[in-house]
Amino acid sequence: xxxxxxxxxxxxxxxxxxxxxxxxxxxxxxxxxxxxxxxxxxxxxxxxxxxxxxxxxxxxxxxxxxxxxxxxxxxxxxxxxxxxxxxxxxxxxxxxxxxxxxxxxxxxxxxxxxxxxxxxxxxxxxxxxxxxxxxxxxxxxxxxxxxxxxxxxxxxxxxxxxxxxxxxxxxxxxxxxxxxxxxxxxxxxxxxxxxxxxxxxxxxxxxxxxxxxxxxxxxxxxxxxxxxxxxxxxxxxxxxxxxxxxxxxxxx
Amino acid sequence: xxxxxxxxxxxxxxxxxxxxxxxxxxxxxxxxxxxxxxxxxxxxxxxxxxxxxxxxxxxxxxxxxxxxxxxxxxxxxxxxxxxxxxxxxxxxxxxxxxxxxxxxxxxxxxxxxxxxxxxxxxxxxxxxxxxxxxxxxxxxxxxxxxxxxxxxxxxxxxxxxxxxxxxxxxxxxxxxxxxxxxxxxxxxxxxxxxxxxxxxxxxxxxxxxxxxxxxxxxxxxxxxxxxxxxxxxxxxxxxxxxxxxxxxxxxxxxxxxxxxxxxxxxxxxxxxxxxxxxxxxxxxxxxxxxxxxxxxxxxxxxxxxxxxxxxxxxxxxxxxxxxxxxxxx
Numbered sequence: 001x002x003x004x005x006x007x008x009x010x011x012x013x014x015x016x017x018x019x020x021x022x023x024x025x026x027x028x029x030x031x032x033x034x035x036x037x038x039x040x041x042x043x044x045x046x047x048x049x050x051x052x053x054x055x056x057x058x059x060x061x062x063x064x065x066x067x068x069x070x071x072x073x074x075x076x077x078x079x080x081x082x083x084x085x086x087x088x089x090x091x092x093x094x095x096x097x098x099x100x101x102x103x104x105x106x107x108x109x110x111x112x113x114x115x116x117x118x119x120x121x122x123x124x125x126x127x128x129x130x131x132x133x134x135x136x137x138x139x140x141x142x143x144x145x146x147x148x149x150x151x152x153x154x155x156x157x158x159x160x161x162x163x164x165x166x167x168x169x170x171x172x173x174x175x176x177x178x179x180x181x182x183x184x185x186x187x188x189x190x191x192x193x194x195x196x197x198x199x200x201x202x203x204x205x206x207x208x209x210x211x212x213x214x215x216x217x218x219x220x221x222x223x224x225x226x227x228x229x230x231x232x233x234x235x236x237x238x239x240x241x242x243x244x245x246x247x248x249x250x251x252x
Numbered sequence: 253x254x255x256x257x258x259x260x261x262x263x264x265x266x267x268x269x270x271x272x273x274x275x276x277x278x279x280x281x282x283x284x285x286x287x288x289x290x291x292x293x294x295x296x297x298x299x300x301x302x303x304x305x306x307x308x309x310x311x312x313x314x315x316x317x318x319x320x321x322x323x324x325x326x327x328x329x330x331x332x333x334x335x336x337x338x339x340x341x342x343x344x345x346x347x348x349x350x351x352x353x354x355x356x357x358x359x360x361x362x363x364x365x366x367x368x369x370x371x372x373x374x375x376x377x378x379x380x381x382x383x384x385x386x387x388x389x390x391x392x393x394x395x396x397x398x399x400x401x402x403x404x405x406x407x408x409x410x411x412x413x414x415x416x417x418x419x420x421x422x423x424x425x426x427x428x429x430x431x432x433x434x435x436x437x438x439x440x441x442x443x444x445x446x447x448x449x450x451x452x453x454x455x456x457x458x459x460x461x462x463x464x465x466x467x468x469x470x471x472x473x474x475x476x477x478x479x480x481x482x483x484x485x486x487x488x489x490x491x492x493x494x495x496x497x498x499x500x501x502x503x504x505x506x507x508x509x510x511x512x513x514x515x516x517x518x519x520x521x522x523x524x525x526x527x528x529x530x531x532x533x534x535x536x537x538x539x540x541x542x543x544x545x546x547x548x549x550x551x552x553x554x555x556x557x558x559x560x561x562x563x564x565x566x567x568x569x570x571x572x573x574x575x576x577x578x579x580x581x
Contacts, residue, residue: 007391010384017392086457089465093455095413174414180559181414183399187386190393 001026004195016191019198021087027202031209038213050219051239057231058248060144060223068112069227075105076160076204083201095174102167109164124246125150143245148214149223156207162200169193259297263306270315270437270471276308278439278467284308286469288331288370291362296375301384316369316471319343326475330369334423335360337368347475349484349503353426356488359495369470372424372434372450373462376417376525377497378407388415388458397561404561406499409568410524413455416561418522422488424451425503425521428529430479435472436464444474451526461525479505479517483542485578488521489570498522500567502574506542513537513546518578520554520571530554533575547579 386392
């Protein structure tokens with residue numbers, strides 16, 4: 001199976017067109033396989049009792065961060081649906097919706113980067129040597145974010161920045177209210193841009209599939225709740241986090 | 253690109269029933285080529301710009317040919333030739349717009365062989381695309397016609413979304429004006445689609461001119477009696493009087509009662525990837541007489557919001573003049 005789509009042009013040259021969308025089914029199958037394997041492992045392993053949601057509420061996510069997360073969620077899903085549905089044969093006028101969602105996502109990500117650098121503690125997302133011991137030693141608990149959560153965040157960062165970067169290049173050559181379409185970019189530049197845009201889209205689809213799966217798992221569901229309501233309980237905090245590495249500043 | 257004088261080696265099927273043709277089309281998918289009159293087909297295949305392995309010739313399917321009157325109008329088999337269509341007495345008497353449009357297609361030889369189904373389903377004439385360049389319409393990432401040096405005299409002035417190609421069909425405008433319905437059969441059954449939605453813009457699908465997909469066969473076109481016997485106007489402006497594609501065409505249908513226009517349809521061809529309904533003109537003429545004053549007062553609406561390319565600014569005033577001529581006649 002090819003990674004890229006190429007076409008032989010009228011002069012017999014091979015022109016790079018973009019990603020091979022057959023990979024969409026490969027990504028779907030791989031994500032499904034990973035989920036099934038995880039389900040089997042979790043079914044075999046003994047399930048510890050879930051911590052109680054009762055008691056004092058500790059703030060995990062401020063309202064602004066939750067808002068960012070859900071705006072990003074909506075825009076990413078809009079981008080995926082408008083980008084992928086035409087590929088699988090569902091026709092509609094998708095381009096305008098796609099670039100508007102892309103602009104909102106770009107602005108949202110910009111806001112998040114700015115806020116996390118200047119108003120939050122970016123260090124909470126750094127991966128340190130202690131994080132790598134987490135999976136192998138039950139006595140080591142994470143700070144605010146586990147190794148898996150940091151890994152998901154960083155992987156998502158890479159693919160989202162790639163999809164935004166390439167998306168902005170493609171945005172520059174289509175009709176918008178601010179400028180008219182142009183064919184200023186060389187065919188090969190466009191081919192590489194479409195290839196990277198497509199590959200990062202496929203990566204995003206795989207990551208989102210895993211993210212959604214983990215967000216609905218029973219032992220992780222309190223994190224999803226915290227992304228909606230903002231809080232986790234003291235008991236959940238104690239069971240899943242090292243108070244020495246992360247102690248919420250205030251009650252929710 | 254090498255041009256060839258001979259056809260490539262293609263396996264040929266000649267089914268006798270629509271069901272067999274649909275089964276073949278379904279089985280062959282993108283490797284199959286549905287052949288109607290062949291007037292758009294052979295150029296593609298001889299130039300090797302499209303390389304299907306198999307052709308499904310619909311010419312032997314009797315049920316796809318001919319014109320019959322129904323209780324609510326007319327039913328035209330997709331394999332009816334343009335000549336038969338333009339000379340059919342009922343079409344000439346009640347749907348003269350379509351007869352006139354069919355009579356303007358290409359040349360007598362082509363009308364003898366070309367079919368109404370093939371005429372509406374034909375691909376665009378953009379030479380960058382037909383020459384085999386990897387443009388948007390061919391699945392690529394660029395429009396060669398829409399570059400500063402691109403030759404785009406015949407291309408779109410409306411509705412361009414990356415690709416600026418136009419529909420070359422002369423009968424398409426008439427069918428949209430007459431509220432025709434396209435009947436499509438596939439292995440999933442039969443579906444009917446209004447002519448206005450049969451043609452698709454590049455914003456919706458940049459590699460297809462119509463809603464037809466692999467496995468689909470356009471079997472019939474149904475004309476309701478909505479516009480039967482109305483006042484019609486068709487004009488096609490091209491570089492040559494015969495054997496040429498429209499630079500701009502117009503199909504108009506009007507119901508005139510008591511000296512004023514009660515209902516109107518105006519559709520322009522070759523200005524957009526799909527036949528362009530002139531809805532503002534249609535609204536503006538309602539309640540007015542069909543005369544010079546009305547023509548002059550509404551003509552400018554035809555080209556409102558046009559976005560001409562480097563070499564086709566002439567299309568906007570040409571549209572306006574065609575609207576004037578349609579309303580003066």
